[in-house]
Amino acid sequence: GAVVSQHPSRVICKSGTSVKIECRSLDFQATTMFWYRQFPKKSLMLMATSNEGSKATYEQGVEKDKFLINHASLTLSTLTVTSAHPEDSSFYICSARDHRGPRPETQYFGPGTRLLVL
């Protein structure tokens, strides 16, 4: 089955630093990737949608200069949390879908990255 990986799985950083999270589709081409954040015991909140080679579409209330998304290839998207602060601590999950594949409606989720900003 389709596999999506995320790296790192866990990161601790100091306030003010930037953190990059990678999301890779391992055995399929991701025409679209999605980034979510999840607070403890809460649901997933869609942050942005990115299509390969174009700018990401951010959800209302999500700062595009704070959360930089790059989807440079069909297998890789990155989320950079710039000048991270403790309130950015969260569980970040990516997902990917292949509109041209056999199951274009299905999203495949990565295992998530837990970010802790001190």
Added chain:
Amino acid sequence: SQQGEEDPQALSIQEGENATMNCSYKTSINNLQWYRQNSGRGLVHLILIRSNEREKHSGRLRVTLDTSKKSSSLLITASRAADTASYFCATDASGNQFYFGTGTSLTVIP
């Protein structure tokens, strides 16, 4: 917010009983999907039901969809302790947007 609502927020049942959770959403959709998440882990896709379908089965799972009421339900029959997890519905609307419901935390007591 486009986020859907799920109820109940938490459900605790005995092993062997059935568990039903409901999802309501706000906009027209192409399909609705159910996921489970074990604590602190990623999501596992359970089942997808398209907007022109009313009911779908997969093993011990039964999903219904009522587009006129903008609601869906997930039934897990003969529950097991291993079914303990959080369950989320997610709607796939036109425009390539995918929104999750608030989730139901299911506890199955052995």
